[in-house]
Amino acid sequence: MRIGMIAPPWFPLPPKGYGGIELVVHLLTEGLVAHGHDVTLFASGDSQTLARLSFVYGRAPSEKIATHGHIEIIHGLEAYSQARDFDVIHDHDGLATRAMGVLAHRLVGTPVVATLHGPADPLTQEVLSSMRHGLRFIAISEYQRGGLPELPFVATIPNAVDVATYPYSVEKDDYLLFIGRMVADKGAHSAIEVARRTDSRLILAGKVNEEAEHAYFAEAVEPYLSDRIYFRGEVDHETKVELYRRARCTLFPIQWPEPFGLVMIESLAAGTPVIAFRNGAVPEVIEHGRTGFIVETVDEMVAALGQIHEIDPAECRRSVEERFGVERFVRAHERAYRTLLEEGPSWLTGNLPGPLTA
């Protein structure tokens, strides 16, 4: 298949630090190339890939992500201008790019599928819904898909990790791990509370770049740092996997219904169990009692920590190999693309929705 793969332009593939979407798009792209497909990757020019790389921005404009929304437009324009050259286009970028996908599909018939990587607020839902006769969608969890019943999904495909790049260890050091952006939604403050109440060592790692992240960090994290509670900043892949590998347990005290949660499967790949708050897609990832514990409160998280020795690191690793491996991930996408091709151009049967009242 000739596949056009549109990554966001903001971080190179694979990402050097922060960049969950870029990481999974990288795995998918390289996997499809390995399966013999003719893949063109639209990403920043400093990306590494065995696919054909097409780019407008030679260097990922990461520092402009919050201010220069038009970069997405220019990036998407370059990709969709080549729509006739592909059997299928897979879009991982933002709403303006997806609108171009709808348009390209309606004008020249190329099937376009978009993975929903993030949550959909009511406005986003309205836009996505208006695109439902020009795009097909891939959900990253059943939780996410259930919240968007009006969208035409072709598949639910959870995120994946390349298990081979996560060294695995059954021997652990005596620390808890929290990895995530420094914002209230990710719950570093709850991890700190658990560490303080159990007098545990805790290592925190994550991005502190944007204003909201700085504010949260200064108020909810920094005052509690000590020789027992230690902040590593944003870490590269090697440091991250080493942190996972040696941790007693990863805390995932997520405060909002996140549609997936890559941290959980990265931790499991390294043989490290996860204690997570029941929220969003958590119950689809963690097998309670097998790969960690699903809890509702800080009290329960503290209690679960007392049982963490019951979880077998080998089972954690195996769970990821069975359910979140790259090969399975790539094959699920191939099936989704084939479904689209068999469907044929949906503009023959659908139209944009009728008049809306604003």
Added chain:
Amino acid sequence: MRIGMIAPPWFPLPPKGYGGIELVVHLLTEGLVAHGHDVTLFASGDSQTLARLSFVYGRAPSEKIATHGHIEIIHGLEAYSQARDFDVIHDHDGLATRAMGVLAHRLVGTPVVATLHGPADPLTQEVLSSMRHGLRFIAISEYQRGGLPELPFVATIPNAVDVATYPYSVEKDDYLLFIGRMVADKGAHSAIEVARRTDSRLILAGKVNEEAEHAYFAEAVEPYLSDRIYFRGEVDHETKVELYRRARCTLFPIQWPEPFGLVMIESLAAGTPVIAFRNGAVPEVIEHGRTGFIVETVDEMVAALGQIHEIDPAECRRSVEERFGVERFVRAHERAYRTLLEEGPSWLTGNLPGPLTA
């Protein structure tokens, strides 16, 4: 010609109050229909037109203009999905819509021309520049065009007024007039200073909707209101033309290089001279000594007011008929469209620009 005319979705055509872009797009659309063209107007469903009206939003979502940018995307998608049905598409909307125009042009070859109604900050310039091999542009003043030397303009076409809808009078009341949004850039504060220093009556009218407008109004306008300096709020067309018609003089103390300035030609159409600050397109509109005065400071504006009786209202009216009438405006657009059709699809000869460094 089969013409697709894309108005912004935010205000109905013609606008009931604020809406300069909508007003000129309305004049153009109705003029083209009168010339026998097959015009489809993309605007809100509460618009009045003799063209074919195509819409997504039944009612103009004016109150969402600052917050719901995706409405532009949905609106533009509806329009450009029909790109094959037109000989030429004329886009008056925002950057996301124009990106769809580039894409439609590159995928199916329909020529797309975009009028630049506003100023272009450096970011906007970068985006427009990246679109230069897929769009042609119309400038609204030579001043505007001179600032964007890299864009492929097909014409400079100043805004127009329908002189017939501006009752004209040589008899004037004894007040000065300021019409414009209540923001510092438009200069209501300078108009007030001129009125106070000359002990003149002044009527102000204009939109106070957005937060910045409220803040400016409270600080720079409200404290000076009196029985001599009076604020009328946002006025409908009938009230506006009546205010113009009876004013001794319109003050246009513009504080930034505005690319046109519809207020000036509306005032002249009503036979009312204009005293304006030398900025942006002002010297292309006002003929110094014939239709008003171009000045640099409040002192000079005060001095010019002493000579305003030298300006003949009939000359003001005639100036608009000669230079800013609708018939001339419509014919200039027909010529621009024909140039595009003769040029042929520019994607045969051009490509998107090469790699950019972010």
